[in-house]
Each structure stands twice: as C-alpha cells, then as structure tokens.
Amino acid sequence: MAIYKNIYEKFINKQKQLAILIDPDKTNISDAKSIAIECEKLKIDYIFVGSSLLLNGDIDSCIKSIKSNCNIPVIIFPGNKMQISSHANGILFLSLISGRNAENLIGNHVIAAPQIKKAELEVIPTGYMLIDCGKTTSVNYMSNTSPIPSDKNDIAICTAIAGEMLGLKMVYLEGGSGASKPIPKEMIKQVSKNITVPMIVGGGIKETSQASDIWNAGADLLVVGNALEKNPEFIKSLVNKRNEINHK
Numbered sequence: 001m002a003i004y005k006n007i008y009e010k011f012i013n014k015q016k017q018l019a020i021l022i023d024p025d026k027t028n029i030s031d032a033k034s035i036a037i038e039c040e041k042l043k044i045d046y047i048f049v050g051s052s053l054l055l056n057g058d059i060d061s062c063i064k065s066i067k068s069n070c071n072i073p074v075i076i077f078p079g080n081k082m083q084i085s086s087h088a089n090g091i092l093f094l095s096l097i098s099g100r101n102a103e104n105l106i107g108n109h110v111i112a113a114p115q116i117k118k119a120e121l122e123v124i125p126t127g128y129m130l131i132d133c134g135k136t137t138s139v140n141y142m143s144n145t146s147p148i149p150s151d152k153n154d155i156a157i158c159t160a161i162a163g164e165m166l167g168l169k170m171v172y173l174e175g176g177s178g179a180s181k182p183i184p185k186e187m188i189k190q191v192s193k194n195i196t197v198p199m200i201v202g203g204g205i206k207e208t209s210q211a212s213d214i215w216n217a218g219a220d221l222l223v224v225g226n227a228l229e230k231n232p233e234f235i236k237s238l239v240n241k242r243n244e245i246n247h248k
C-alpha cells in the first residue's frame with residue numbers, strides 16, 4: 001500500500017500532487033527514457049502509463065525503460081483490461097461509476113483480476129467518472145457510456161459519494177484525453193467538498209493557470225498527458241506551480 005499511503009498522506013496534509021501520463025503508443029523507448037530522467041530531476045510525484053488502445057506500443061518495454069531511469073512510482077492507468085505489466089509499481093483499478101456499462105463496473109475486473117494478482121501490483125480501487133468536456137473522447141466511445149454533463153454538479157457529487165461508499169479509495173474526474181477544456185472548477189469544488197478520499201483530475205489541461213485553478217478548486221492529484229507531448233517545457237512550469245501552492 002506504499003503508493004496509496006503516500007497519496008493519502010499528502011492529501012491529508014493538503015499537499016498537491018502531479019502525475020504525467022505516458023502513452024506507450026505515442027512514446028518510443030528513448031523518449032520514455034528522457035521523460036523519466038526529466039521527471040526525476042523535477043520531482044514529479046507519479047508517472048501514469050496507459051493508452052486507449054495499443055496499436056504499436058509495448059507497455060512492458062515502456063515501463064521498463066521508465067523504471068530503469070528514475071525512481072518515481074509507475075502506476076498503470078489502464079485503457080482496457082489487457083494493459084497489465086508486472087514492471088509497474090501499481091495499477092488504478094478503475095470502476096467507471098459515471099456509466100452504466102456492467103463490463104466497466106465489474107466484468108473486466110473479473111477477467112483482469114488473476115493477471116493483476118500474479119503481477120503483484122499495488123491495486124488502487126478508483127471511481128472513474130467521465131465528465132463531458134466538449135467533445136467525444138476515446139474513452140467515451142470505447143466504454144460505450146455517456147459522460148456526466150459538465151453543468152450537472154449534483155450528479156457528479158452523488159456519483160462520487162456513492163463511489164466512496166462502495167469503498168473506492170480515490171475518485172478520478174476525467175475530462176478525456178485531449179478534451180477541449182478541462183473540468184469546470186465549480187464541479188471540482190463541489191465534489192471535493194463532499195468526499196473524504198483523494199481526488200484525481202485530468203483531461204485537457206494545457207496551461208499552468210488551468211492547473212492552478214484545478215488544484216485550488218480542490219483537486220489533489222492532477223494528470224497531464226497531451227500538452228506535455230506538444231510542449232515538454234510545460235512540465236517545469238507545472239512543477240513550479242505545484243511547489244508554489246505547497247509552500248504557501
């Protein structure tokens with residue numbers, strides 16, 4: 001439970017956290033190596049690895065390359081039940097609680113459970129909530145579920161509360177990779193006020209001011225993917241912002 005313990009302790013101490021998302025389909029081994037070295041230097045909290053689909057990428061080699069170049073915990077953020085690797089440190093065991101598709105609530109979990117157990121990964125049960133952030137994202141399409149409308153704070157609040165009541169250890173508000181805009185601040189604020197587990201927020205974060213608004217609204221762990229692929233320098237400014245908020 002080392003990873004969750006660390007996330008939870010920081011959450012209790014109101015320390016904001018930052019994870020970067022590496023997509024093995026878009027990141028070759030040598031890029032994974034340089035990202036890992038940079039993340040180590042900047043003291044990124046976590047590296048998430050996952051992809052909606054794996055066309056050419058290889059999750060094992062990608063994680064091995066990251067692990068041999070940094071000491072940051074690598075957490076699988078699985079796009080589907082096949083994305084499991086014993087080289088990672090942990091896995092988000094995602095229940096898509098915003099949807100009503102039984103496969104994403106329990107079916108895939110049953111299939112993946114023995115592999116995950118064999119891989120000896122730290123399993124972090126996480127309530128995954130898709131929020132409509134302006135366009136149909138891969139996860140909406142692939143999961144065959146409708147996202148929660150971005151102005152329906154009441155639905156988001158009740159869904160997150162139910163997730164916590166079911167024993168899920170974190171709630172993940174997902175705008176979708178490459179979302180045109182991040183999740184609204186007000187929804188983040190309302191959900192965070194109503195739960196007592198750490199909240200992850202990701203999707204469509206392209207500017208430091210958006211990251212700072214999201215942290216200040218109550219997100220504990222922020223995840224950024226696409227924007228870093230386009231502008232590797234962005235990571236430095238996110239780290240500076242996280243440090244500034246944490247040292248206030």
Ligand code: 1GP
Binds near residue numbers: 175178224
């Ligand atoms: C993590 O899916 C996101 O929650 C990543 O989204 O690629 O838009 O940063 P971006």
